[in-house]
Amino acid sequence: MTLLRxxxxxxxxxxxxxxxxxxxxxATPDVRVVRVPDGGVQPDVAVDASGVLHLxxxxxxxxxxxxxxxxxxxxxxxxxxxxxxNSQPGSAIAMxxxxxxxxxxxxxxxxxxxxxxxxxxxPKPPVRHGQKPGMxxxxxxxxxxxxxxxxxxxxxxxxxxxxxxxxxxxxxxxNVLVAWHANALDGAEGEQARRVWxxxxxxxxxTFSPEVxxxxxETGACGCCGLRIAASGRNVHVLYRAATxxxxxxxxxxxxxxxGRTFTARKIDAWEIGACPMSSMTIVPGxxxxxxxxxxxxxxxxxxxxxxxxxxxxxxQDANARRKHPRVALGKGGTVLxxxxxxxxxxxxxxxxxxxxxxxxxxxxxxxxxGLPVWSFPAVAAVGDRFVLLY
Numbered sequence: 110m111t112l113l114r115x116x117x118x119x120x121x122x123x124x125x126x127x128x129x130x131x132x133x134x135x136a137t138p139d140v141r142v143v144r145v146p147d148g149g150v151q152p153d154v155a156v157d158a159s160g161v162l163h164l165x166x167x168x169x170x171x172x173x174x175x176x177x178x179x180x181x182x183x184x185x186x187x188x189x190x191x192x193x194x195n196s197q198p199g200s201a202i203a204m205x206x207x208x209x210x211x212x213x214x215x216x217x218x219x220x221x222x223x224x225x226x227x228x229x230x231x232p233k234p235p236v237r238h239g240q241k242p243g244m245x246x247x248x249x250x251x252x253x254x255x256x257x258x259x260x261x262x263x264x265x266x267x268x269x270x271x272x273x274x275x276x277x278x279x280x281x282x283x284n285v286l287v288a289w290h291a292n293a294l295d296g297a298e299g300e301q302a303r304r305v306w307x308x309x310x311x312x313x314x315x316t317f318s319p320e321v322x323x324x325x326x327e328t329g330a331c332g333c334c335g336l337r338i339a340a341s342g343r344n345v346h347v348l349y350r351a352a353t354x355x356x357x358x359x360x361x362x363x364x365x366x367x368x369g370r371t372f373t374a375r376k377i378d379a380w381e382i383g384a385c386p387m388s389s390m391t392i393v394p395g396x397x398x399x400x401x402x403x404x405x406x407x408x409x410x411x412x413x414x415x416x417x418x419x420x421x422x423x424x425x426q427d428a429n430a431r432r433k434h435p436r437v438a439l440g441k442g443g444t445v446l447x448x449x450x451x452x453x454x455x456x457x458x459x460x461x462x463x464x465x466x467x468x469x470x471x472x473x474x475x476x477x478x479x480g481l482p483v484w485s486f487p488a489v490a491a492v493g494d495r496f497v498l499l500y
Contacts, residue, residue, distance in 0.1 A: 137465050137472050138440050138495045143185040145499050149177065150485035151209030152499045157218065160184075160493055165194065165210045165222055171484055173199030173227050176210045178220065178251075178258070185497040194222050194249050196260040200230035202244070203484045206434070206453070207274045207335035207389045215279035220251040221314050222258070223277040223287055234265035237294055246275050246289050250314040264308045266319045267294050272332045274389070276347075278340035285310040286369045287317070288338040288347050290330035300352035300385075303330035307338075307347075309369055323363055323372045328353050333385045341394035345369040348377070348390045348400055356383045360390065360402045377411070380404050389434050389486070401435040401447065408435035408449045412469040421471040424451050426460040426479060434486035438496055443468045446496040448487040451477070458483040461500040 145152045149166035156162050162181040167174040176194040181187060194210065195201055201224045202208050208225035215221060226245040233242040245263035252259060265271065268291035275289035287308045296302055305324035308317045324330065329352035336349040347363040360378040365371060377400060380386075391401040391410075401410035409417045424430050430451035438446045445466040452459030462477040478500065481487070487500040 137444055137467055138491070140446060140463065140465065140496045140498055141185055142478060142498045142500070146179060146188050146191065147177070148482065150203055150482050151206065152488035153209070153211045154488045154490045154499065155212055155214040156490050156492055157214055162490055162492055162497060163212065163214055163220065164188070164488070164499065165212045167201055167203045167209050169199065171203040173229060174201040174203045175199065176201045176222060176224055178212075178222070178255070184492045184495060185499065192255070192257060194258045195224070195247065196249065196258070197231055200227050200247065200261065201225070202227045205333060205387065206484050206486060207333065207387060209274060211274070211276050213277045213279040213285070215285065215313065216281050216283065218255065219313060220255055221248070221277050221279055221285050222250070223248050223275045225271060225274060226263070232263045234263055234269065234271070235294065236269070240269065243269055244271050246271055246287070248277070248287060248314070264317055264320065265291070268292065268306055268320055269294050270303075274335040276336055276338040278338045278345065280340045280342065280368060283311060283313045284340070284368055285314040285317075286338055286340060286345060288336060290324075290336060290349060293322070300332045300355060301329040303332060303352065305330060305336060305347060305349050305363065307369060323347070324349065324361070325374050328361055331358055331385050333387050335389035337390050337392045339392035339394040339398070340369070341398070343368050344394065344398070346392050346394060346398055347372070348392055348402065350388060356381050358382050358386060362400065378402055378404055378409070378417070391435055391437050393437055393439050395439065399437055399439060401437045403433055403435060406431035408432045408447070410435065410437050410445070410447055414469070416469065418466065418469050420447065420449075420462070420464045420475055422475045424460070424462045424475055424477050426462070426477045427452055430460070432462065436487050436489045438489040438491045440491040440496060441494065446489050446491070446498070448489050448498050450481055450486045453481065456483055458485070461487045461498070463487070463489075463498055
């Protein structure tokens with residue numbers, strides 16, 4: 110014990126540690142646990158500078174769902190009437206859990222939303238050589254005042270075989286970045302040939318350049334896993350799961366310091382498994398960007414010092430439950446809320462678990478709630494002096 114080295118007695122040292130833990134707990138924000146409105150699933154959230162919580166979610170039949178947007182000015186106690194994002198009814202897909210909508214909040218309050226289109230969604234992506242048209246990657250941005258959204262557009266121009274979910278980020282100078290993984294339109298089939306692709310807009314989403322591959326060709330991409338993109342200033346981060354040799358399902362990070370024009374790649378976590386784990390991940394950008402991912406039945410996030418931090422203790426609902434779909438929010442004073450799904454599977458709901466951390470150390474026991482809907486996961490956000498968890 111470090112305190113003993115400086116002449117403290119064991120009793121005094123333990124008293125100081127207990128006092129420090131108590132201070133950390135007293136400074137830890139409360140967690141408000143909220144149901145997604147309308148029984149919706151797959152929530153994604155963003156909080157603006159004035160503390161307004163912005164939310165998108167899916168509702169309706171899982172094979173032909175709709176994307177809805179709403180907001181809360183009181184930290185999730187009440188929500189405004191919902192607005193449908195997709196201009197064609199039933200053009201989103203919830204099946205598989207990782208194909209739902211994601212949003213980005215941009216300058217002047219504009220919202221950008223992406224999602225995987227359903228089998229009936231239009232417009233369709235291009236095809237070559239008699240191929241059947243696949244599902245489109247759809248994008249919509251809000252009109253002035255966020256009372257409505259512009260008509261949905263497909264962003265796939267040179268890719269096919271959209272599977273795992275897409276992701277969107279925006280910066281403060283009008284750039285909108287949309288990432289997904291797919292096969293090249295004229296390229297080889299299979300996961301080993303999949304790449305992460307990026308479409309860029311420099312005019313607040315009015316137009317997009319054709320997508321370009323940004324991941325190393327040798328890693329492949331796990332077909333039915335999600336990915337995540339986030340932007341902060343000139344820095345852009347992308348997390349995705351590889352499929353190297355079909356068994357190396359490692360988490361890779363792509364990083365850019367020039368607003369997404371060029372990227373470097375590095376491995377964050379290694380996992381050898383001969384199947385797709387249907388996993389998703391989280392990025393919280395900032396001075397110290399935080400990543401969160403799944404590994405072999407557990408979840409972890411990378412702290413400011415580079416350590417991988419996992420929840421401490423069993424889930425109250427099921428001590429042996431496998432944890433999936435980690436979500437992380439950063440609060441004041443180094444506090445972190447991490448949430449995840451447990452007990453879920455194909456066409457099977459489960460529970461949501463969460464734990465609070467201060468400076469990388471758990472300060473509360475794991476808590477849980479039953480009733481996580483089929484095809485869903487939690488979302489978390491820091492709003493003022495508290496955290497909000499939606500499920």
